[in-house]
Amino acid sequence: MDRMITVNVELGERAYPIHIGADLIGQTALFAPHIAGSSVTIVTNTTVDPLYGDTLRAALAPLGKQVSTVVLPDGEAHKNLGTLNLIFDALLGSRADRKTTLIALGGGVIGDMTGFAAACYMRGVPFIQVPTTLLSQVDSSVGGKTGINHPLGKNMIGAFYQPQAVIADIGALRTLPARELAAGVAEVIKTGAIADADFFDWIEANIEALNRCEPEALTEAVKRSCEIKASVVAKDEREGGLRAILNFGHTFGHAIEAGLGYGEWLHGEAVGCGMAMAADLSVRMGYLDDTARRRLVDLIVAAHLPTKAPALGEKRYVELMQVDKKAQAGAIKFILLKRFGETLITQAPDAEVHATLAAAV
Amino acid sequence: MDRMITVNVELGERAYPIHIGADLIGQTALFAPHIAGSSVTIVTNTTVDPLYGDTLRAALAPLGKQVSTVVLPDGEAHKNLGTLNLIFDALLGSRADRKTTLIALGGGVIGDMTGFAAACYMRGVPFIQVPTTLLSQVDSSVGGKTGINHPLGKNMIGAFYQPQAVIADIGALRTLPARELAAGVAEVIKTGAIADADFFDWIEANIEALNRCEPEALTEAVKRSCEIKASVVAKDEREGGLRAILNFGHTFGHAIEAGLGYGEWLHGEAVGCGMAMAADLSVRMGYLDDTARRRLVDLIVAAHLPTKAPALGEKRYVELMQVDKKAQAGAIKFILLKRFGETLITQAPDAEVHATLAAAV
Numbered sequence: 001m002d003r004m005i006t007v008n009v010e011l012g013e014r015a016y017p018i019h020i021g022a023d024l025i026g027q028t029a030l031f032a033p034h035i036a037g038s039s040v041t042i043v044t045n046t047t048v049d050p051l052y053g054d055t056l057r058a059a060l061a062p063l064g065k066q067v068s069t070v071v072l073p074d075g076e077a078h079k080n081l082g083t084l085n086l087i088f089d090a091l092l093g094s095r096a097d098r099k100t101t102l103i104a105l106g107g108g109v110i111g112d113m114t115g116f117a118a119a120c121y122m123r124g125v126p127f128i129q130v131p132t133t134l135l136s137q138v139d140s141s142v143g144g145k146t147g148i149n150h151p152l153g154k155n156m157i158g159a160f161y162q163p164q165a166v167i168a169d170i171g172a173l174r175t176l177p178a179r180e181l182a183a184g185v186a187e188v189i190k191t192g193a194i195a196d197a198d199f200f201d202w203i204e205a206n207i208e209a210l211n212r213c214e215p216e217a218l219t220e221a222v223k224r225s226c227e228i229k230a231s232v233v234a235k236d237e238r239e240g241g242l243r244a245i246l247n248f249g250h251t252f253g254h255a256i257e258a259g260l261g262y263g264e265w266l267h268g269e270a271v272g273c274g275m276a277m278a279a280d281l282s283v284r285m286g287y288l289d290d291t292a293r294r295r296l297v298d299l300i301v302a303a304h305l306p307t308k309a310p311a312l313g314e315k316r317y318v319e320l321m322q323v324d325k326k327a328q329a330g331a332i333k334f335i336l337l338k339r340f341g342e343t344l345i346t347q348a349p350d351a352e353v354h355a356t357l358a359a360a361v
Numbered sequence: 362m363d364r365m366i367t368v369n370v371e372l373g374e375r376a377y378p379i380h381i382g383a384d385l386i387g388q389t390a391l392f393a394p395h396i397a398g399s400s401v402t403i404v405t406n407t408t409v410d411p412l413y414g415d416t417l418r419a420a421l422a423p424l425g426k427q428v429s430t431v432v433l434p435d436g437e438a439h440k441n442l443g444t445l446n447l448i449f450d451a452l453l454g455s456r457a458d459r460k461t462t463l464i465a466l467g468g469g470v471i472g473d474m475t476g477f478a479a480a481c482y483m484r485g486v487p488f489i490q491v492p493t494t495l496l497s498q499v500d501s502s503v504g505g506k507t508g509i510n511h512p513l514g515k516n517m518i519g520a521f522y523q524p525q526a527v528i529a530d531i532g533a534l535r536t537l538p539a540r541e542l543a544a545g546v547a548e549v550i551k552t553g554a555i556a557d558a559d560f561f562d563w564i565e566a567n568i569e570a571l572n573r574c575e576p577e578a579l580t581e582a583v584k585r586s587c588e589i590k591a592s593v594v595a596k597d598e599r600e601g602g603l604r605a606i607l608n609f610g611h612t613f614g615h616a617i618e619a620g621l622g623y624g625e626w627l628h629g630e631a632v633g634c635g636m637a638m639a640a641d642l643s644v645r646m647g648y649l650d651d652t653a654r655r656r657l658v659d660l661i662v663a664a665h666l667p668t669k670a671p672a673l674g675e676k677r678y679v680e681l682m683q684v685d686k687k688a689q690a691g692a693i694k695f696i697l698l699k700r701f702g703e704t705l706i707t708q709a710p711d712a713e714v715h716a717t718l719a720a721a722v
Contacts, residue, residue: 329399
């Protein structure tokens with residue numbers, strides 16, 4: 001499995017390539033075209049640095065750049081202003097300038113924080129994403145969403161900021177815990193469900209291969225997910241409308257994450273459960289037939305993801321959804337399913353929302 | 362003096378008007394076109410809120426929006442991540458959404474922090490600037506630079522983000538301390554010096570009227586400064602090249618501010634002294650004749666601005682200038698003067714820089 005596939009995200013002057021394949025982190029040639037300045041700062045965490053830090057530094061060595069590394073604590077609980085400031089401290093401490101390239105080596109938390117730091121440091125420096133989890137390969141690779149959490153809401157502080165390139169190394173998934181692999185599969189399922197019925201069928205047929213971390217299946221899943229997301233984002237870079245469909249499962253999912261405290265459930269687990277809830281609401285409101293909902297729930301279960309929501313209380317769920325970024329003046333917008341590949345965005349009657357919440361726990 | 366002048370900053374889809382005149386803060390009609398959502402958050406400080414907060418809230422009342430106010434501590438020393446977070450706390454506490462408009466009511470610190478908060482909150486919400494100091498009216502009104510300081514450097518963390526409109530109320534300058542008025546005149550002088558010899562002559566002829574805070578002179582000074590800066594920024598929104606000339610006096614000036622600790626000297630005072638130093642270096646390097654340098658220094662003195670630099674030590678000055686955002690790989694770029702209206706950007710030999718530093722203290 002030495003095939004490398006490149007998906008191009010078409011965003012005019014902000015266009016960039018996503019390279020997908022096995023053992024890419026060590027390939028100097030993939031980084032060389034995207035590092036213009038004289039220095040590089042790698043941002044990673046205590047889990048990933050021992051696994052892939054040396055491989056990346058060895059790949060960069062022939063380029064003759066000044067390379068420094070910032071190692072952050074691992075986990076969603078650290079995706080906050082204090083940890084972000086550690087990146088700024090390191091950049092200023094190493095005299096990083098306006099041409100210094102940041103490289104995010106890690107999962108979604110590292111990618112989101114590094115991208116946001118790159119967006120803000122001296123009002124913008126280049127960065128490269130090297131996502132090492134399936135979730136970050138299929139999700140944060142495309143879309144330019146960067147940011148941090150606030151105690152009152154997830155990703156509330158951030159920027160739209162595009163990387164120079166994404167290097168999605170499928171080989172890095174060999175060291176990924178099974179629970180995190182499943183969390184990534186959740187976003188793959190989401191992408192099929194909202195945008196491509198054929199891809200949804202393919203996921204159903206290949207779910208065991210994905211669970212077993214087979215490189216060929218993973219490469220295909222990452223490629224199709226990135227292509228679909230890239231086509232949505234190219235039409236709506238700053239989330240004016242269409243792009244909101246990518247938040248299928250996220251309205252309920254974000255409430256679960258915020259309600260339990262970030263880090264208790266993985267983002268993908270919350271999205272898995274959130275998709276089951278959104279499908280339930282879709283059926284209750286008469287948009288989706290129950291057979292499709294069952295197929296979706298069965299696939300979520302087959303991916304070893306939760307479909308039973310934590311008992312936060314219905315009132316708390318509604319409160320949490322009202323502070324979601326997609327809400328306006330307290331009105332919650334749900335992304336619902338009509339059939340695989342077709343969505344709609346709508347408010348929902350309180351009674352139906354409460355019925356879904358009651359059925360989900 | 363009821364004349365209102367509008368300068369349009371031409372930035373395509375990010376274009377916006379700057380309204381300049383006396384007693385504009387109370388005019389509902391100036392705000393109405395720029396507030397689309399259902400809520401407004403005013404960000405101000407403990408000095409300005411008692412002076413103009415009620416006037417602004419009264420102007421907004423007829424629009425029927427939910428209005429909240431965040432009152433921050435006053436001063437450059439508070440332009441940091443911790444104070445920025447107070448804005449985010451308030452926005453999330455009041456359930457501000459993606460259409461909430463932020464209004465910055467205050468000087469440059471309030472404008473920079475509010476603009477940056479607007480750039481980051483939910484990855485971008487609209488904001489209006491109501492600058493209440495001369496410096497912020499002529500400087501931060503145009504250019505979209507927002508941000509905060511880091512202990513190791515000024516404005517190191519920020520974004521380019523344009524307001525919906527700027528309401529520059531000349532009447533608010535009546536309550537401005539003389540020292541802050543002078544700091545604003547420093548940027549007016551800078552604008553004339555780098556871009557428009559006729560305007561420089563006009564400032565020389567009207568410096569006493571500006572010192573006396575005469576509305577007609579102030580309106581003209583703000584108008585010409587904004588026009589000149591707008592024309593530079595329109596050609597170079599993200600500071601690729603031309604725009605760097607606006608940093609005349611700032612390389613030395615930022616070193617003074619950082620070296621003394623932010624807040625010890627006002628930004629405009631540091632720029633005043635920094636211009637005298639940059640002119641000195643310009644003469645030493647053979648670009649500027651000494652008669653022009655003397656005219657500039659005389660005008661800085663007439664504006665009651667310092668021309669004698671604090672004794673930080675030459676080594677420290679160089680260190681501080683090396684971490685300036687304009688430096689690359691430690692090489693310092695100076696904006697020098699050839700004549701009024703004409704600049705050049707260059708590195709300088711150590712010997713000349715040290716001679717300027719030695720002569721300035």
